[in-house]
Amino acid sequence: MIKIGDILRGGYEGKEVSIRGWVYRCRSSGKITFTVVRDSSGIIQCISKEGEIPDDLYEQIKGLTIESSLELTGTVSKDTRGVTGYEIKVKGGKIYQRNESFPISRDKSEEFLLDIRHLWLRSREFTAVLKIRATAFNAFSEFFNREGFYNVQGPMMVSAQTEGGSTLFEVPFFDQKAYLTQSSQFYLEALIFSLEKVYTIAPSFRAEKSRTRRHLTEYWHAEGEVAWIGNEEMMQIEERMIEYIVSAVLRDNAEDLALIGRNVEPLKKVKAPFPRMKYRELIEKAQSWGLNMKYMDDLGADEERAITVHFDKPVFVTHYPQELKAFYHRPDPESPDEILCHDLLAPEGCGEIIGGGERIWELEILEERMRSMNIDPKAYSWYLDLRRYGSVPHSGFGLGLDRLIWWVCGLDSIRDAIPFPRTIRRITP
RNA sequence: GCCGCCGUAGCUCAGUGGUAGAGCACCCGGCUGUUAACCGGGCGGUCGUCGGUUCGAUCCCGACCAGCGGCGCCA
Numbered sequence: 001m002i003k004i005g006d007i008l009r010g011g012y013e014g015k016e017v018s019i020r021g022w023v024y025r026c027r028s029s030g031k032i033t034f035t036v037v038r039d040s041s042g043i044i045q046c047i048s049k050e051g052e053i054p055d056d057l058y059e060q061i062k063g064l065t066i067e068s069s070l071e072l073t074g075t076v077s078k079d080t081r082g083v084t085g086y087e088i089k090v091k092g093g094k095i096y097q098r099n100e101s102f103p104i105s106r107d108k109s110e111e112f113l114l115d116i117r118h119l120w121l122r123s124r125e126f127t128a129v130l131k132i133r134a135t136a137f138n139a140f141s142e143f144f145n146r147e148g149f150y151n152v153q154g155p156m157m158v159s160a161q162t163e164g165g166s167t168l169f170e171v172p173f174f175d176q177k178a179y180l181t182q183s184s185q186f187y188l189e190a191l192i193f194s195l196e197k198v199y200t201i202a203p204s205f206r207a208e209k210s211r212t213r214r215h216l217t218e219y220w221h222a223e224g225e226v227a228w229i230g231n232e233e234m235m236q237i238e239e240r241m242i243e244y245i246v247s248a249v250l251r252d253n254a255e256d257l258a259l260i261g262r263n264v265e266p267l268k269k270v271k272a273p274f275p276r277m278k279y280r281e282l283i284e285k286a287q288s289w290g291l292n293m294k295y296m297d298d299l300g301a302d303e304e305r306a307i308t309v310h311f312d313k314p315v316f317v318t319h320y321p322q323e324l325k326a327f328y329h330r331p332d333p334e335s336p337d338e339i340l341c342h343d344l345l346a347p348e349g350c351g352e353i354i355g356g357g358e359r360i361w362e363l364e365i366l367e368e369r370m371r372s373m374n375i376d377p378k379a380y381s382w383y384l385d386l387r388r389y390g391s392v393p394h395s396g397f398g399l400g401l402d403r404l405i406w407w408v409c410g411l412d413s414i415r416d417a418i419p420f421p422r423t424i425r426r427i428t429p
Numbered sequence: 430g431c432c433g434c435c436g437u438a439g440c441u442c443a444g445u446g447g448u449a450g451a452g453c454a455c456c457c458g459g460c461u462g463u464u465a466a467c468c469g470g471g472c473g474g475u476c477g478u479c480g481g482u483u484c485g486a487u488c489c490c491g492a493c494c495a496g497c498g499g500c501g502c503c504a
Contacts, residue, residue, distance in 0.1 A: 029463060029466075030459070032460095032461045065455080079462095102454080106441085109440080111495095111496055204504080206502090210502070211498070213498080302500090352504060355504060
């Protein structure tokens with residue numbers, strides 16, 4: 001039993017092989033039947049001729065429906081008439097299931113494909129995206145393992161929010177209320193005191209009623225936290241990490257990128273270092289680019305899009321005014337109204353994929369910030385403890401992995417970057 | 430939370446104030462080189478739900494349900 005992809009790489013001409021898979025296309029002209037078979041590695045056309053195989057098998061093959069599962073044995077030949085340049089002349093085989101009419105045909109709407117996502121995953125396009133996604137997840141872990149980070153896990157059920165706003169999913173927790181986590185950041189911060197450099201890949205949940213093509217209510221959050229480093233060193237790690245992941249995809253998924261029609265030229269330019277721009281400078285630039293922005297405006301979706309077209313690499317935006325960001329970001333000692341944070345905006349109009357920065361590590365400053373933002377310190381008592389016992393400077397980041405896949409694959413919607421998207425209106429399949 | 434859009438066959442869509450049609454899928458038949466094959470025939474619908482207007486509503490009006498897009502918020 002071999003993979004179709006192996007046949008397509010050559011070397012099997014004239015040899016007898018067996019493949020297993022699903023019917024991708026089926027055409028018959030009486031005494032000859034063409035069955036295009038799909039497996040996880042590719043598609044190949046198989047030829048069956050009446051009289052050359054047992055009659056009952058020929059009748060079964062002739063009557064197959066799309067997505068029926070089967071096993072075929074036959075001789076490989078190189079033939080330009082086959083869709084992928086090779087063909088198998090069938091000698092024998094076994095049908096596992098001849099299914100009824102497959103619901104997906106050539107016309108399909110966005111909504112329908114979401115309803116039957118569990119079946120649409122079989123499409124060649126989605127298969128390609130899923131392979132790229134696997135590469136990206138692996139490359140992320142690989143990068144941090146090589147950098148001496150420890151892979152850690154925080155809880156998914158928590159008692160307090162990380163970010164501002166009431167965007168938590170509430171879940172019953174015995175006699176109490178618990179929430180699904182928005183971020184593992186606080187737990188990673190606790191873990192640096194033993195491990196110093198940590199990362200995690202975990203889902204995060206946001207009950208935001210977002211209706212956009214770049215939001216999920218459940219998304220895969222890749223986070224890192226590092227003791228003893230500041231905002232700039234954190235960005236240096238991140239830009240190498242992004243370069244590492246993109247290079248891995250370009251190296252391992254060239255065929256998949258081609259299949260989904262992704263232009264790889266912009267991806268080839270993703271090499272560290274990335275440009276950095278302070279929020280203040282960005283506003284000035286934005287005004288010269290004709291964008292209507294003033295200081296203290298947050299970057300909206302339109303602004304992010306308009307900004308990224310002026311760069312051919314991802315760009316870091318740093319030093320936001322403290323009012324625009326969460327309470328834990330450390331003010332710049334040289335300019336206390338600005339904080340030592342960064343967002344990474346992906347090019348080609350994609351926008352924010354990373355948020356990170358240096359954390360406040362002095363207890364008094366953190367308490368002062370919480371007071372000024374009307375946050376109850378009691379809810380964060382254990383988090384404040386981290387600043388009571390051997391506190392150290394540290395920085396961290398959170399990367400939206402689904403957004404990364406969305407950008408790298410050049411997809412219309414983030415929903416097509418994850419197999420089973422959870423959005424405000426969709427909990428099945 | 431705000432704004433906009435959609436709902437007719439399994440799918441993609443036409444259409445009409447007098448209870449519906451095409452293409453694809455599927456089934457049957459034909460065809461020994463097809464490439465989303467082709468040719469002939471067939472099956473297939475409470476026209477999203479409820480209410481209103483009307484002699485009569487899939488069509489007009491209202492509410493609801495479901496979904497999609499944009500903003501804000503974020504990753």
